Amino acid sequence: EKGGYDHFMLKEIHEQPDTIFDCLRGRLLAQSGQIMMSGVENHLDAFINAPRIIIVACGTSWHAGLVAEYLIEELCRIPVEVEYASEFRYRNPVVHKGDVIIAISQSGETADTLVALESAKENGAFIFGVVNAVGSSISRLSHAGAYTHSGPEIGVASTKAFTGQLAVLTMMALKIGFAKGTIDETRYQHLLVELEAVPEKVKEILKDTSAIERIAKKYKDASDFLFLGRGYNFPIALEGALKLKEISYIHAEGYPAAEMKHGPIALVDDQLPVVFVATKDSYYQKIVSNVQEIKARKGKVICVATAGDDVIPGMADDVMLVPDADEAIAPLLSVIPLQLLSYYVGLAKGLDVDKPRNLAKSVTVE
Numbered sequence: 001e002k003g004g005y006d007h008f009m010l011k012e013i014h015e016q017p018d019t020i021f022d023c024l025r026g027r028l029l030a031q032s033g034q035i036m037m038s039g040v041e042n043h044l045d046a047f048i049n050a051p052r053i054i055i056v057a058c059g060t061s062w063h064a065g066l067v068a069e070y071l072i073e074e075l076c077r078i079p080v081e082v083e084y085a086s087e088f089r090y091r092n093p094v095v096h097k098g099d100v101i102i103a104i105s106q107s108g109e110t111a112d113t114l115v116a117l118e119s120a121k122e123n124g125a126f127i128f129g130v131v132n133a134v135g136s137s138i139s140r141l142s143h144a145g146a147y148t149h150s151g152p153e154i155g156v157a158s159t160k161a162f163t164g165q166l167a168v169l170t171m172m173a174l175k176i177g178f179a180k181g182t183i184d185e186t187r188y189q190h191l192l193v194e195l196e197a198v199p200e201k202v203k204e205i206l207k208d209t210s211a212i213e214r215i216a217k218k219y220k221d222a223s224d225f226l227f228l229g230r231g232y233n234f235p236i237a238l239e240g241a242l243k244l245k246e247i248s249y250i251h252a253e254g255y256p257a258a259e260m261k262h263g264p265i266a267l268v269d270d271q272l273p274v275v276f277v278a279t280k281d282s283y284y285q286k287i288v289s290n291v292q293e294i295k296a297r298k299g300k301v302i303c304v305a306t307a308g309d310d311v312i313p314g315m316a317d318d319v320m321l322v323p324d325a326d327e328a329i330a331p332l333l334s335v336i337p338l339q340l341l342s343y344y345v346g347l348a349k350g351l352d353v354d355k356p357r358n359l360a361k362s363v364t365v366e
């Protein structure tokens with residue numbers, strides 16, 4: 001049942017070239033420049049005319065929502081708010097008719113997300129579900145939606161469902177932005193081709209994970225980790241920190257890299273591993289300066305970097321390489337080494353990576 005892998009988590013990480021491919025299959029037609037998503041197509045006006053989009057989710061799905069905020073604001077020019085379902089539902093939020101709510105959930109059963117949607121629906125919002133579990137409560141409550149087609153996720157930590165969510169949300173942003181005319185044709189075509197290339201690039205990352213295993217063993221006894229990123233990679237820093245906490249029980253915090261100097265930098269000493277998501281993008285020079293700031297304080301720097309980068313590997317203590325990609329697509333790649341890092345740290349510590357203590361696969365209590 002684990003397909004020859006020691007744990008479901010490792011199996012599910014390695015399934016990602018296939019699950020992302022399945023998610024894109026029949027939807028992303030890069031050759032003809034089309035995206036076929038009937039749930040979006042049938043409600044295109046709702047999206048195009050939306051005064052704003054509110055994304056509601058919890059945990060890892062909330063991180064996918066943050067990536068979607070960057071995508072939708074860049075490509076569709078629609079203001080986006082990303083809400084923790086539990087906060088959104090209890091504070092009597094302002095929701096108007098015409099507002100579009102995107103709910104993101106692997107299980108489709110998360111109680112906080114479900115109840116948040118029920119009340120927004122009563123207020124006249126249009127509810128779009130990005131869900132993995134077919135026929136689940138959230139998918140039934142939504143007016144329309146798109147499944148992630150990631151297959152059953154057994155490991156408690158979400159991995160392949162997250163990349164499925166990113167793939168769906170990226171296609172949505174591209175489809176809506178193109179229909180709305182807020183993305184130019186060249187960039188649209190370029191991003192379609194880049195998205196289509198993701199399964200092969202993920203395969204490349206997974207081909208040799210020995211460097212990540214070595215890094216995991218080296219840092220497994222650290223008591224704290226900091227994860228930093230900017231732009232599209234900021235939510236990936238948050239996700240890397242969450243994965244490590246869940247699987248290895250090591251305290252970890254994710255931050256936007258530039259926020260570091262507003263407080264967290266006080267934590268840096270020669271014992272603290274700092275993971276930078278530092279792929280080649282429009283923030284690259286800024287991230288290089290942030291790496292220097294940590295090195296100057298003797299922190300241990302581990303970087304997710306772009307293959308071929310000749311600067312970062314000379315500065316960092318350790319690197320985990322990913323293939324080059326457009327920055328809007330990069331999160332689908334840069335998260336993979338962080339999933340593996342948490343897996344191998346948990347493994348090195350002898351922990352039950354598939355069933356971390358205190359966690360449930362779907363949180364059906366409020």
Ligand code: F6R
Pocket residue numbers: 058059060061062104105106107108109110113156157158159242243246361362363
């Ligand atoms: C993290 C994790 C949780 C879930 C969260 C939302 O690895 O699995 O943080 O992402 O409980 O669950 P869903 O997506 O099922 O609504």
